[in-house]
Amino acid sequence: MFTAGRDRLRKAVAAAAATGMVALGLVATGTAGTLSAFATPRSPVRQTPVSSAAIDMNKNYTISVEPQLNENGQGTAADGKEGKFDTAKKLPSGTFKLEKGKYDVSTVSGYNNATAATADTFTPDTDFTALTQELNGEGKATFTVKPGLYRLTQTVAPNGYLSAIPALILIPLTDKDTGKWMDKVTVYPKNGKAGKITKKDITDANTVIKPGSKMKFEISSPIPTLKKGDNEFTVYQITDKPSEALKVDSTNSKIEKVEILDGANKEEMGTDTYEVLNTGDYGIKFTAAGLAKLKEKMGKSVVVTLSGTVAPENDAVWTKAASNWVIENKASYNWDSKKGENGGNTTEEQDHPKDQMAKVKIMNKDGSGTDLNSKNAEFDIYSCGKKSTDDKPVAAGDPLYTGVKAGTETGPIAAGKPLCIKQTKAPEGYELGGSVAKVDFTKEAVKKANEDQPNNPVVEVTYTNTLKSDSILSKLPLTGGAGIALFLIVAAGLFGGAYYYARRNRAQAEN
Secondary structure (H helix, E strand, O other): HHHHHHHHHHHHHHHHHHHHHHOOOOOOOOOOOOOOOOOOOOOOOOOOOOOOOOOOOOOEEEEEHHHHHEEEEEEEEOOOOOOOOHHEEEEOOEEEEEEEEEEOOOHHHHHHHHHHHOOOOOOOOOOOOOOEOOOOOOOOOEEOOOOEEEEEEEEOOOEEEOOOOOOEEEEEOOOOOOOOEEOOEEEEOOOEEOOEEEEEEOOOOOOOOOOOEEEEEEEEEEOOOOOOOOOOOOEEEEEEEEEEOOEEEOOOOOOEEEEEEOOOOOEEEEEEEEEEOOOOOEEEEOHHHHHHHHHHHOEEEEEEEEEEEEOOOOHHHHHHHHHHHOEEEEEEEEEEOOOOOHHHHHHHHHHOEEEEEEEEEEEEEEEOOOOOOHHOOOEEEEEEOOOOOOOOOOOOEEEEEEEOOOOOEEEEEEOOOOOEEEEEEOOOEEEEEEEEEEEOOOOOHHHHHHHHOOOEEEEEEEEEEEEEEEOHHHHHHHHHHHHHHHHHHHHHHHHHHHHHHHHHHHHHHHO
């Protein structure tokens, strides 16, 4: 009789716990896989009275957190059982926090209050110190706890993914197949993909980048769509993280404008909608007015235009190995909300500017390939103008470098833009080169120089002098090919005429 009574009590408690799992969204209902461990809790359900003898409040239970990357919105069936973890979808990193609620699940009222709670209405136990665990190498985290109601929150998600939505876990849970308490409860939080952030260099296309150059960038980040009802953004910020060779801070940069991109339309945001972050990584953080505007524009994009400055010539970075000369600046965005939805992302290598640099050495030669570097020629180096062509190079603006001696290293200069070189002092024994030479300073050449000379990469370019000082051609006016040709024609005519008259006079004398 006594045994039968205890069995009925255990079955009643098991039924109550099972019903509680459904109420908390921790068991699957309907088609398998349609309800995840982090589903939204259902409405409160009254439970069968629970005896204090039914739950051992001093027993230790295990919560195994096994999050999964999720790109299609499908969760893992949530019945607390292990064995459903897919190693191909494990998170590369992440941190979870576990808080205990102020609910005595050994009493009827406490248990009913626990099953009625949601992640938003959860009341934490202030006497309990929250537990924090990072995912191990297998992509899992384990907590050892006593009976109670717990709230699981992901505090750090891997780059490029949304954090799992906070959810409640009731301990102990019953095995739906055996009706017995489960010593270990396994949950499978899901991490959806965060939108991609991109950054591009919008510096004038003809500007050659060197120490001290001003650059301009455009960052584009997505405005996520909040999924939980009556939710609001509490934080949204966009930051820039430059390499050592690029200065992006309050001294060397400026936030030029912030816009919302809606299709092909851009709407500029007022300066009251964001504040500039001057400490730590440079960027912006939206104010309450800005966050409200973002909620109106969910699913659109934020575009930030800002400037930066390449480190000056006297900066210590240029004394280091060339791997430190790379001009690269990543961009990140992070956001949070009132109801725990949050996420963020950082640009991947293909989604932000990255430019290697190298020094340039002008090799002065004559038409036969003879080295003229020792003959003290000097040059100015320019950017090439927008109308510059290979046949007719045009130097643009002020020179980048002046008085550059042949055979010496100058720079560094960023790869990818052609250089226009003008000779300002002729090599000894040669006439001054009268034309601007356009030379390529390609990414391929700079990359090879960095591979061959990682401590001090140098790209050699050639400037050729063809006219020697004692050459008759060197005495001709340097007015271009047509002028020289005309001069030669006239000279040939004069010589021909002189020869004709000399022959005629000689013939007359003989007669």
